[in-house]
Amino acid sequence: xxxxxxxxxxxxxxxxxxxxxxxxxxxxxxxxxxxxxxxxxxxxxxxxxxxxxxxxxxxxxxxxxxxxxxxxxxxxxxxxxxxxxxxxxxxxxxxxxxxxxxxxxxxxxxxxxxxxxxxxxxxxxxxxxxxxxxxxxxxxxxxxxxxxxxxxxxxxxxxxxxxxxxxxxxxxxxxxxxxxxxxxxxxxxxxxxxxxxxxxxxxxxxxxxxxxxxxxxxxxxxxxxxxxxxxxxxxxxxxxxxxxxxxxxxxxxxxxxxxxxxxxxxxxxxxxxxxxxxxxxxxxxxxxxxx
Amino acid sequence: xxxxxxxxxxxxxxxxxxxxxxxxxxxxxxxxxxxxxxxxxxxxxxxxxxxxxxxxxxxxxxxxxxxxxxxxxxxxxxxxxxxxxxxxxxxxxxxxxxxxxxxxxxxxxxxxxxxxxxxxxxxxxxxxxxxxxxxxxxxxxxxxxxxxxxxxxxxxxxxxxxxxxxxxxxxxxxxxxxxxxxxxxxxxxxxxxxxxxxxxxxxxxxxxxxxxxxxxxxxxxxxxxxxxxxxxxxxxxxxxxxxxxxxxxxxxxxxxxxxxxxxxxxxxxxxxxxxxxxxxxxxxxxxxxxxxxxxxxxxxxxxxxxxxxxxxxxxxxxxxxxxxxxxxxxxxxxxxxxxxxxxxxxxxxxxxxxxxxxxxxxxxxxxxxxxxxxxxxxxxxxxxxxxxxxxxxxxxxxxxx
Numbered sequence: 277x278x279x280x281x282x283x284x285x286x287x288x289x290x291x292x293x294x295x296x297x298x299x300x301x302x303x304x305x306x307x308x309x310x311x312x313x314x315x316x317x318x319x320x321x322x323x324x325x326x327x328x329x330x331x332x333x334x335x336x337x338x339x340x341x342x343x344x345x346x347x348x349x350x351x352x353x354x355x356x357x358x359x360x361x362x363x364x365x366x367x368x369x370x371x372x373x374x375x376x377x378x379x380x381x382x383x384x385x386x387x388x389x390x391x392x393x394x395x396x397x398x399x400x401x402x403x404x405x406x407x408x409x410x411x412x413x414x415x416x417x418x419x420x421x422x423x424x425x426x427x428x429x430x431x432x433x434x435x436x437x438x439x440x441x442x443x444x445x446x447x448x449x450x451x452x453x454x455x456x457x458x459x460x461x462x463x464x465x466x467x468x469x470x471x472x473x474x475x476x477x478x479x480x481x482x483x484x485x486x487x488x489x490x491x492x493x494x495x496x497x498x499x500x501x502x503x504x505x506x507x508x509x510x511x512x513x514x515x516x517x518x519x520x521x522x523x524x525x526x527x528x529x530x531x532x533x534x535x536x537x538x539x540x541x542x543x544x545x546x547x548x549x550x551x552x553x554x555x556x557x558x559x560x561x562x563x564x565x566x567x
Numbered sequence: 568x569x570x571x572x573x574x575x576x577x578x579x580x581x582x583x584x585x586x587x588x589x590x591x592x593x594x595x596x597x598x599x600x601x602x603x604x605x606x607x608x609x610x611x612x613x614x615x616x617x618x619x620x621x622x623x624x625x626x627x628x629x630x631x632x633x634x635x636x637x638x639x640x641x642x643x644x645x646x647x648x649x650x651x652x653x654x655x656x657x658x659x660x661x662x663x664x665x666x667x668x669x670x671x672x673x674x675x676x677x678x679x680x681x682x683x684x685x686x687x688x689x690x691x692x693x694x695x696x697x698x699x700x701x702x703x704x705x706x707x708x709x710x711x712x713x714x715x716x717x718x719x720x721x722x723x724x725x726x727x728x729x730x731x732x733x734x735x736x737x738x739x740x741x742x743x744x745x746x747x748x749x750x751x752x753x754x755x756x757x758x759x760x761x762x763x764x765x766x767x768x769x770x771x772x773x774x775x776x777x778x779x780x781x782x783x784x785x786x787x788x789x790x791x792x793x794x795x796x797x798x799x800x801x802x803x804x805x806x807x808x809x810x811x812x813x814x815x816x817x818x819x820x821x822x823x824x825x826x827x828x829x830x831x832x833x834x835x836x837x838x839x840x841x842x843x844x845x846x847x848x849x850x851x852x853x854x855x856x857x858x859x860x861x862x863x864x865x866x867x868x869x870x871x872x873x874x875x876x877x878x879x880x881x882x883x884x885x886x887x888x889x890x891x892x893x894x895x896x897x898x899x900x901x902x903x904x905x906x907x908x909x910x911x912x913x914x915x916x917x918x919x920x921x922x923x924x925x926x927x928x929x930x931x932x933x934x935x936x937x938x939x940x941x942x943x944x945x946x947x948x949x950x951x952x953x954x955x956x957x958x959x960x961x962x963x964x965x966x967x968x
Contacts, residue, residue: 279793282819286785390609397876398614400807402838410818419818492782493807493839497611501782536786537793541777542749544786 281416283533289422291529292429296484298506298513298521299436300477306453306516307473310370310377314362314384315506316499317392318355318478322485324392325351327401327494334404344406348486352479359478363471371470372456392496403490425487432483433522436476440518449473453516508548512555514565523563527551598643600636600903602627602676602890603666603696605659605687608651611780611805615679616651618875618883619701623647623676625867626890636894638901645890647676652683654779659683663690673905674893675699677718677886681707681751688715697905699889701882703803703829704755708933714909716927717938718892719885722756722803722829725850726763728943728959729828733798733848734767736956737824742772744796746787746812747803749776756803760828764800772796777804784808788815800826806833809847810840817843824848832880833946833953844948851881852946854955861922888919888939892927913937916967928963940964 297319304312329347334340362384370376407420440446451459452469460466484502492498509528513520528548535544555563604623606616627645635642648670650662659682666672667690675691675698678684684702691698697714700707703721734740743764747753753776761771773794775787791799791812799816801809809827813836830836830849837844854860855868855878867887871879892912897903900911912927913936919925921941929938942964945957 279789282789283786286789290783290785393609393613398617399876400835400838405841417818417820493811495611495807496613497780498782501780532783533786537790540775540790541781541784541787543776545778545781 278415279537281414283537285413285416285418287526287529287533289418289426290532291526292426292433293484293488294502294505294509294525294529295433295522296429296480296487297502298509298525299433299518300480300484301506302510302513302516302518302521303449303473303477303480305510306518307449307470308367308377309372309516310367310374311381311507311515312367312377312477313381313503314388315381315477315481316503317385317388318359319481319485319488319502320392320494320496320499321358321388322348322351322355322482323489323492323494323498324396324401324496325354326486326489327403328396330403330489340404340406344403344490348489351486351489352482355482355485356475356478359482360471360475363474367474368471389496396496398496401494403494406490419491422491425491428487429484432480432487436480437518439476445469445472449476505548508552510562512552512562514559514562517562517564520562520564598635598641599646600643600674601670601672602645602647602674602893603670603672604647604649604676604886605652605662605666605678605683606649607654607679608649610653612654612680614875614877615880615882616649618871618877618879619677619679619886620647620649621871621874622867622879622883622887623649623890625870626887630890630894636897638897638903643897643903645676645893648672652678652680652687654680654683656682656686659686663687667691667694667696673697674908676893677701677889679882681755685751688712691715695905697893697909699885699892701885703752705759705933706755708929708935708937710934712937713935714905715937716889716892716909716912718889719881719939720851720941720943721938722759723932724938724961725943726759726828727766729826729848729850729945730760730763730767730769732945732957732959733824733826734769737798740769740797740824742796743769743798743800744772744791744794745774746791746799746801747774747776748779748805748808750779753803756829760800760802763828764798769798777808779805781808784812784815788812788819788821792816792819792821795821796823798824798826800828801830802828806830806835807839810836810838810844813840813847814843831882832878833948834877837948837951837953842951845950847948848956849946849948849953850943852953853879853881853884853944854946854953855879857955859955859958864920864922867920884920885939888917888925888941891917891919892925892939924967926967928961928967931963940967 326347330343333343366380409420410417448464448469509524513524532544535547606619608616624647631644635644652659652662673696678700681702681704684700699718701719747757825847827849829851831851868879895915895917896908896911899915900907916924916926927936928940930936943959947956
């Protein structure tokens with residue numbers, strides 16, 4: 277029983293970051309009908325900046341928690357600004373163009389990864405523990421830091437869900453995702469919504485990076501693993517579907533957690549790919565995807 | 568006054584000086600020997616590649632400052648030419664073609680990563696190029712590959728003395744769990760690590776694999792903690808990943824002896840593992856602040872640290888040693904023919920980075936003397952600092968002295 281709980285908690289912790297990451301991917305696809313492979317680069321930039329800024333603030337006698345919060349705000353702001361630049365000078369011209377946006381985003385991945393490697397160096401970076409100690413829940417030990425960051429990820433996901441379901445902006449985004457021409461006929465400004473949708477998606481990726489920074493090893497290639505997992509989650513859940521991305525992310529985290537325990541991480545990864553194939557054979561548009 | 572004659576004389580003098588300089592440069596350029604490097608310069612292993620290139624250049628400069636390589640009345644200098652193999656076989660093949668066929672390079676100063684190295688070796692042996700490599704696989708050595716030389720201690724050299732030492736230091740240990748990356752390097756390491764632990768009287772109760780690039784190690788840490796082994800050996804797991812695994816294991820309450828058999832550097836593991844990696848044994852790391860550290864080692868390490876952001880590791884150090892080995896063999900054979908230089912390599916002694924007179928040996932193990940002879944340095948992390956606990960010199964090395 278304790279093992280099962282340990283695996284479940286592990287899956288929830290891993291899944292919370294996957295959810296934030298994949299929500300950004302699915303949002304961009306929903307609004308612009310493109311797959312943004314450069315999404316991981318905004319996530320990576322945010323984590324890298326946190327890893328540079330926290331020690332810098334700490335060195336200037338700022339206590340660790342405020343230093344982290346300040347660093348996270350700056351990192352997210354810079355990442356979103358970079359996202360907006362790539363939209364304004366790139367993705368804007370490739371809306372609803374899968375092959376064009378694919379080439380652009382792959383080019384951006386290479387460019388940004390090279391730039392990060394040049395400016396941040398290839399050595400791994402870490403952020404000092406923001407909150408020390410472990411907590412025990414139902415006999416399962418977790419670090420306080422992971423627990424808190426997992427909760428923060430859940431709150432961010434909840435906030436996004438609320439925005440999409442309740443606010444006018446969220447409703448407009450959903451309308452554009454369903455049928456952008458019909459949405460425009462109803463007076464919804466498609467271009468503005470696409471811009472704002474891209475911004476929100478980048479924000480989610482950047483927040484995920486900032487949250488992950490204190491519990492992970494940060495390097496310029498950090499985003500690659502998350503991009504693959506996030507993309508698989510979105511494929512399983514259905515491209516463009518918000519609940520689908522959440523279900524897909526949790527599904528992957530569960531397979532990773534259980535497969536990694538009973539077999540090994542390599543087999544767990546292989547299993548994820550096999551399950552994706554099976555899901556796509558039965559539901560080619562994903563579990564909750566629309567045609 | 569600037570008369571026409573004076574201006575003409577100055578111009579003529581300048582032209583003559585320029586011609587002489589060009590002539591000198593041209594003759595200097597003729598005496599450059601290019602050393603090809605097939606190394607990762609992007610992706611997760613980029614820093615290994617950057618450090619390797621940096622050390623190759625440092626060694627080439629040292630050779631030049633000492634008067635160059637003197638062969639047949641001529642003086643040669645080295646120039647390192649690096650290409651990114653991205654740590655995979657496909658890119659390794661492209662790099663091999665570029666180095667050997669396009670650039671016409673006949674001396675490979677160093678290659679990194681078993682998969683890209685195998686791709687390079689298949690061409691370098693055919694093309695008659697001398698190839699120094701850091702790849703651990705024993706399958707790349709032997710009479711079939713007379714032009715390939717391994718320039719760092721491999722699992723074969725490290726595993727047995729290290730496990731023996733760990734068992735001696737911790738006599739109560741009886742079981743071990745292994746973890747390796749699921750690639751050519753990991754698979755070759757796992758097979759040898761298994762044999763070494765068994766030979767040391769420690770039973771291997773589990774052995775797991777993970778994919779390079781993995782960022783979440785909680786599931787595998789849970790599994791390894793549940794196995795309750797006395798020792799956890801992360802074998803060929805890179806330092807940064809090892810730190811994360813040990814950290815997760817501590818959270819789960821596992822307590823035991825920790826080892827990373829072919830752990831190459833301490834900074835990565837300490838950065839990611841913090842206090843959780845205290846006590847970890849490693850077999851391929853180098854200490855730069857001990858009483859045994861030479862001023863030259865310290866100077867090179869400090870300069871490398873400023874350039875690449877972290878201390879040198881044993882993989883990168885090999886790229887320095889290959890340059891020194893090549894210089895010694897070229898001067899001994901008085902030739903720049905790769906085959907003649909390769910034939911001379913097992914007979915020469917040279918001053919390696921480790922500060923000892925090194926050479927090539929390993930005929931009993933590999934069939935031909937293609938393995939560099941340097942000591943195995945057993946290190947342990949104590950209070951967040953890497954310390955050398957034993958320096959093991961092989962019998963063959965002792966006999967050479």
